[in-house]
Amino acid sequence: MELTVSHRGQTYSLSLIPEDTLGVLHTKLEELTATPAPLQKLLYKGKSSRALDDQVTLQEAGLKDGMKIQMLGTTAKEIDGVKAVEDDKQKRERIMRERASKGPTKLRSTGSSSSNDLNYRFHKLLPLEHLPNPSSALDLLQRLSDDPAIRHVMQKYKFAVGILTELAPHEHPELLGLNVNAGQQIKLRLRTDRYDGFRAYREVRKVLCHELTHNVWGDHDNNFKELNSLLNREVAEYESRVKTGTNVLGYSGEVYEPSVEDSCLQTVGGSESSAVSLLEDSAEDRRRRILEAVEKRLR
Template structure:
């Protein structure tokens, strides 16, 4: 009597007919032929179980598989794995170049007291996508974008945040969580993907969760201390980007203030006269608009943060003892 299984992978369904006494190794070999996913990278999910803790020489029946059962397979193809290795090699090359640059004395226009070594210490020291999930190279690119984000690097420098590993949460493993901070910065996990694995969440959503989890480097519980620091981080990110968009001088993550040349075109131009009063009115109007935009953003962030707290796995002991 044959055993019929339906295996789903990357939106494709495969109908397999096997014998109950066939081993998991036989099933995985057939799946490799169909999906180009090597057996060591295959993760089979069915009825609350997974094959990862099982010996591949046990039978399908012993593994808990039954006729007509639906199985979801997660895994990276050989081609994707090669692409991920290429991206990792490029990342290692970039880190090597950055370390070489940091070892040399930088040219500064004006320093606020931070040393070049801070740029090495206050950062994400390792980026780790989950190799068994789809498109690990795309996940690594998203983690790299977060790591290189000037506003994020700015607040990490300012508050002296260090994170050992920045990685991702698998939706099926932690469906209720958007983020997790282990041991106050030893490792931060973020939900990068949609629930159906058909894409990635928006960059701003993921970055907002990252600010939340960075706050857990200092405070474990979602108390008033946590809320004040988290609001401050979100406000500093918004102010940093607002300053960049406005073309004003900003404090960079390296602790240096880079000042561009000042010309007559930099000042507000007012038709009908060069009185200082007219110029200040224009400046005040721009500043008022910027202030109102920041206040509106803060209100929106507060509401979003309340919702985010319910999806954070770091509150209480997890931030300091996991």
């Protein structure tokens, strides 16, 4: 029985007999991919091996000669990385508990909760080194990780992610993102299909909000849709609050930035001559005048 197994863009050919068990197949795949057998999930002809016992033969499992199989699973190296992150988190939590047990110190906190900042974040950023420009991919992952609006929703809804990494265009080409084990790992399609650049930041961030929703809800049901919409609104509204002179249109999640003409009417509040002078000035001068007027109104 000749089988072809695809895993993360790599293809493996195996020769087995129909009487071999799924356990034998899982063992061979573990040797080839470093993915532990218990974490392997085989997809073929609309079926999955997850619900089958390892003692079931390949023939009984519905596998046939020449069949193509898609394998999902996390490698041992990635598991070690997540374990290291968890160990580091537990170490930090232990230090925080020890400090708390000693009572107040002379140091004053400048944040809301340092332990929360440590927990509810992306614990590791991992670009794919075998793809072009891994440094640029890391910069994009770092930008997402440091995005104030994303950090806000992660703190608010207590989202923690072990690894934030890439989803290569050839890996699950039908997907823009993937959440593994409710936040153990989130993969995002950062690159264009032809590997000639990176996707627009805001589009990638929307996919990230989608995958963060899977930390709570696995299926794309109404619960998922409501939380996903809420996260996108939270991101848009957070950004609108930190942008001086920006208005939010209800709860649509769309941010409205007034034009120069609108700003003259809405925020400057001066005479007609002041509006005309704004239009005659340079773009930088107009922005400065509008900003000053908005700050004055807010005060």
